[in-house]
Amino acid sequence: MAYQKILDLLGDSAPYLLQHQSKTFSKDLLHAPSPDFLDKVFVESNRNPQVLRSLAAIRNHGRLSGTGYLSILPVDQGIEHTAGASFAKNPLYFDPENIVRLAIEGGxxxxxxxxGNLGMVARKYAHKIPFIVKINHNELLTYPTKYNQIMFGSVKEAWNLGAAAIGATIYFGSEESGRQxxxxxxAFEEAHxxxxxxxxxxxxxxxxxxxxGVNYETAADITGQANHLGVTIQADIIKxxxxxxxxxxxxxxxxxxDPLMYSQLSSDHPIDLCRYQVANCYMGRAGLINSGGESKGTGDLANSVRNAVINKRAGGSGLILGRRAFQRPFAEGVEFLQTIQDVYLAKEIDLA
Known part of the structure; x- marks a missing residue:
């Protein structure tokens, strides 16, 4: 039934996405998500046993536990896009406990x-779901608006509130990217x-x-190189x-x-474009999770299912989406998250 729902949501694009066979990077070259992913990839790395335990805590929690795939609920929009703009559609989430509850009930x-959000509820929930503390942000109270990620706390503070991981943003290509x-x-070195x-x-x-009229901030070649810079500073997961x-x-x-980047290592098919991103994450050794994007209403679910299929068949490790889940009633948000997870649970959907 879940797979049929996926097919229904994909509609006419189902054959285009589900039957595509990539001829760019062979799937045999990829370190694809699997139940023993940590043993295959990170056990041989320089990550210490505590980091392996933290990665295992994240990968072995929720509905995708033990699959190698990830479904993460990110809610930093209260700073990145202002709390009013982010939570007006569902004021429930001005209270950070409901953010954590949505992640738990959504699997x-x-x-x-x-x-602030995690610190306020740490003692109640740090042992119930892995915490990822977003340590830097772009705040929107500077006028005129500037786009610059700045630190909001220390790595030690994240550790003290029970975090399994830290998350951070770099705006590659921006004036402040060198400092970031x-x-x-x-910060990543200290976290490890x-x-x-x-x-x-x-x-x-x-x-x-x-x-x-084209925004090349999301071009495969530019984002792929950003990914390559990200894994170079030893990010375990790339968003x-x-x-x-x-x-x-x-x-x-x-x-x-190089012309081969466009003639042989990618094509105009969305799965091949995403696979180029995966290849730049050390062929999937660092998992690629694609972001969900802004909520646009009734088409969100179909669009997110499409993105999940693209990510999974490209060799990615999952989706990380927030607004499309929390900007709707709580129960609908739970169902939304679980529908996306069903894509990664569907054995019918394989690597392209």
Whole structure:
């Protein structure tokens, strides 16, 4: 029944997405999600036993426990987009306990939110669901608006409130990206020393990346390189927007590229564009989770199922979506999260 619901939501695009066979990077080259993913990949890494335990806590929780796939509820929009704009549709979430409750009842692997949110309910919930503390943010009270991620607390503070992981954003391509890269790399090193996992919101941000009506901030080649920078500073998991185009380097005429990137290592198929992102995460050794994006109403569920199918068949590790779940009634939010998880539980949906 769950698989039929997925087919219904995919509609006419089902054959296009479910029957595609990628001819770019062979699936045999990928470190695909699996129940023994940590043993295959991270046991041989420099991550210490405490980090392995934290990664296992995240991967072995919720409805996707033991599958190798991840469903994470991220709610940092109260800072990133203002609390009023984010929670007006559902004022329930001005209370951070309801954010954690949604993650638990929705069957998420973990909840990712702010120091304040998790600190307020830490003693009640830190042992019930893995915490991911988002340690930096772009605040929107500076006028005129600037886009700059700044630290909101310390790594030690995240550890003290029981976090299994920290999350941070770097705006690659922005004026402040150099400072952010240094700050986050240092934070990730400290987090690993303390036994926490690391997740990078690996975004690109530059108005010059937009040309002729196309936003190349989500181009496969540019986001792929951002991913490669993210795994270089030892992010265990990469959060990235779903690719919507390609050829950013060549169209904008900057950085370096090779024609093979576009002729052989990718195509215009969304699964191949996403696979290029996975390849830049050390062929999947660092799991790629694609973000859900803003809520646009009735089409959110179908669009998120489509993204989940693309991510899974490309070799990704899951979706991380928030607004599309919490900007609707609580019970609907739970059902929304579980429908996306059903994509990763469906054995009929395999690697392309």
């Amino acid at each position: 998420s692997n973990a909840v990712a939110t702010t120091f 890269l240094i700050e986050v790399a240092e 020393q303390l036994g926490m996992a690391t997740i990078l919101w690996c975004y690109t941000r530059n108005n010059a990346f937009k040309k002729d 990235q927007k779903m690719p919507e185009s390609n050829g950013g380097f060549t169209t904008l005429n900057f950085s370096k590229s």
